[in-house]
Amino acid sequence: MNGLHPYGSLRASTALLLCCAMLLLGAAGGYSLRGVERVEIEAPPEEAAQPQETEALRAKESPAVPDAAAQVSQMGEDTVSPDATVIWRYQMACGHTVELEDAQPVIGKTRAELAQTYGVDAVESFSPQAVTLCVASDKFCPQHFVLKLENGALTVRKTNEQLTEEILLTLDLELPADAAVECEAGLAFDSMEDINVYLEGLDS
Numbered sequence: 001m002n003g004l005h006p007y008g009s010l011r012a013s014t015a016l017l018l019c020c021a022m023l024l025l026g027a028a029g030g031y032s033l034r035g036v037e038r039v040e041i042e043a044p045p046e047e048a049a050q051p052q053e054t055e056a057l058r059a060k061e062s063p064a065v066p067d068a069a070a071q072v073s074q075m076g077e078d079t080v081s082p083d084a085t086v087i088w089r090y091q092m093a094c095g096h097t098v099e100l101e102d103a104q105p106v107i108g109k110t111r112a113e114l115a116q117t118y119g120v121d122a123v124e125s126f127s128p129q130a131v132t133l134c135v136a137s138d139k140f141c142p143q144h145f146v147l148k149l150e151n152g153a154l155t156v157r158k159t160n161e162q163l164t165e166e167i168l169l170t171l172d173l174e175l176p177a178d179a180a181v182e183c184e185a186g187l188a189f190d191s192m193e194d195i196n197v198y199l200e201g202l203d204s
């Protein structure tokens with residue numbers, strides 16, 4: 001032989017070295033010679049759902065804040081029901097009493113709140129379904145005609161059924177000083193004829 005390695009022997013040793021290198025690379029990179037395998041680490045399903053479970057747990061542990069009506073009910077205080085019968089008893093300037101029914105201004109109010117607004121003596125009776133309030137009014141009742149001097153104008157007025165004062169007519173008259181003082185406070189008459197009699201008497 002000539003001292004040279006046979007070609008076949010060189011090829012076999014080279015193949016052996018390549019196989020060893022592939023084994024080493026496969027072990028380091030997580031691969032095997034039987035096929036390429038990729039290792040992926042995923043979070044467990046129960047851990048991924050944990051935020052939603054936490055929110056649900058918080059919702060159970062934190063009850064909803066009750067509204068104002070519920071708080072009042074818990075405190076044991078009665079309030080005026082929306083379907084309650086509320087009677088307003090007005091003591092008019094003429095001495096007569098006028099009663100009106102209107103629940104709207106006091107719905108949801110307690111007895112203490114009504115007493116604070118209208119006075120302790122104003123609340124004659126109180127329950128969630130029936131309330132009676134007695135209040136004073138500076139107006140005359142609807143039965144009267146009122147002669148009133150205001151801002152230099154002499155007028156005849158009348159209170160309507162809703163206790164709103166309306167001007168019926170304005171008179172162009174000059175009043176004596178004493179009569180002017182009386183009319184500034186308002187003079188009540190039962191009819192227009194009575195007003196005419198009063199005014200005619202001022203001229204005599």
